[in-house]
Amino acid sequence: MFISVNRSAQSCPQAAIICSHAATKKHPILQAFHTEHSGETDSGWQFFCGVANEERVEDVQVWSLDEVLQMEPSLREFMNVTEGMTVWRSSVDMPWQVCRT
Ligand SMILES: [Zn+2]
Numbered sequence: 001m002f003i004s005v006n007r008s009a010q011s012c013p014q015a016a017i018i019c020s021h022a023a024t025k026k027h028p029i030l031q032a033f034h035t036e037h038s039g040e041t042d043s044g045w046q047f048f049c050g051v052a053n054e055e056r057v058e059d060v061q062v063w064s065l066d067e068v069l070q071m072e073p074s075l076r077e078f079m080n081v082t083e084g085m086t087v088w089r090s091s092v093d094m095p096w097q098v099c100r101t
Pocket residue numbers: 019020021022027048049050051052055
C-alpha cells in the first residue's frame with residue numbers, strides 16, 4: 001500500500017509517512033517501504049505496523065524521517081537502501097530483513 005505525500009507535507013523536511021498505529025505506539029513498526037520520493041522534502045519512506053488488518057489512508061500521519069528514527073533507531077542503518085526496497089521484520093524480536101517490493 002502506497003500513499004502519496006500531499007502538498008502540505010512538503011514544508012516538512014524529509015517527510016515520511018507513518019501509520020496511525022505506529023504513530024500512537026499501539027503497534028511497533030514492522031514494515032518500511034522506500035518508495036520513489038516525490039520531491040526534495042519527501043524522504044519516500046513509509047512506515048507501517050503491518051499488524052492492523054486495514055491501514056486507513058486518512059489515518060496515516062506525516063512525520064519527519066528523524067522523528068521516526070528516534071522512535072525506531074534500529075531502522076537507521078537501512079536508510080541508504082535504494083528506492084523500491086522494503087525493510088521488514090516478522091516481529092519486534094526478529095532482525096530486519098531487506099527485500100525488493
Ligand atoms: Zn498500522
